Amino acid sequence: MSATDNTDPKVEEPKVEEPKVDEAKPAEKTEASTDDSKPVTSSAVFSMFGGGAKKEKKEDEERGDVSGSAKAQREAAEAAKGDDAEDAPESEDVHFEPVIKLTEKVETKTNEELEEQEFKMRAKLFKFVKESSEWKERGTGDVRLLKHKENGKTRLVMRRDKTLKVCANHYIVPEMKLSPNVGSDRSWVWNAAADVSEGEPEAVTLAIRFANSESRSRALF
Known part of the structure; x- marks a missing residue:
């Protein structure tokens, strides 16, 4: 037998045909898979x-x-703040004119500038009212005797406390007589022919009462 006779005969394997896939068309998803893959939202x-x-x-x-x-x-608020800051003056020397200008101090005159005080004592003054025949209180304060430096005349002046309103103002004349009030050792009565405490000269009957019966009150005039 020759060498060719000893070799095994060749057996051809059967060919398996692969399924053809159409590359142009993508794989289609089924409706069921689409519904399962995405959750249903409220929107x-x-x-x-x-x-x-x-x-x-x-x-x-x-x-x-x-x-x-x-x-x-x-x-807008930040812009407004910026505008205010820009509008503010840089200098601190800001001067404002007063709305009301104060006038110069005016000296008040009491007509006592040319007089010297000779007597002063605290007391209460009364005035006799003829129409009702009773004593009416005029006020409480310091009664003073003031002597003029030039003509030497003396006048009695009394002002009320706090208000300083004049309640007695007349000259002391020789005809004037000081008499003790009945029933009191610290009260005195006299008549003034021309008291000008209320403006016009007026004839009045006055009574004055001191805090005690000190001897100085007897030297009133």
Whole structure:
């Protein structure tokens, strides 16, 4: 037998044909797989009835408007502060004219400038009212005797406490007599022909009462 006869005969393997895939068309997903892969949201449910997406969009726009408005207000406030700071004067030497100008001090005259005080004592003064036949109180204060420096005349002046209103003002004349009041050792009575405490000269009967019966009160005039 020859060498060719000893070799095994060649056996051809059967060919398996592979299925052809159309590369142009992508694999289609089934409706069931699509439904299972995506969860159902509330917006999707509302969109089925014509709402949802538009409503959410409107709410987003409103929130955007509110935030934008607040931002605009803040920017406007900061701009106003900046304007105020720019308008403020840099110098601290600011001068304002007074609305009301004070006049110069006016010296008040009491007509006592040319007189010397010779007597002063605290007392209460009364005036006799003829119409009602009673004593009426004129005020409480210091009774003083003032002597003029030039003509030597002496006058009795008495002013009320606090208000300093004159309640007795007349000259001391020789005809004037001081008499003790009945029933009191610290009260005295006299007649003044021309008392000008109320403006016009007036004949009055006055009584004065001191705090005690000190001997100085007897030397009133």
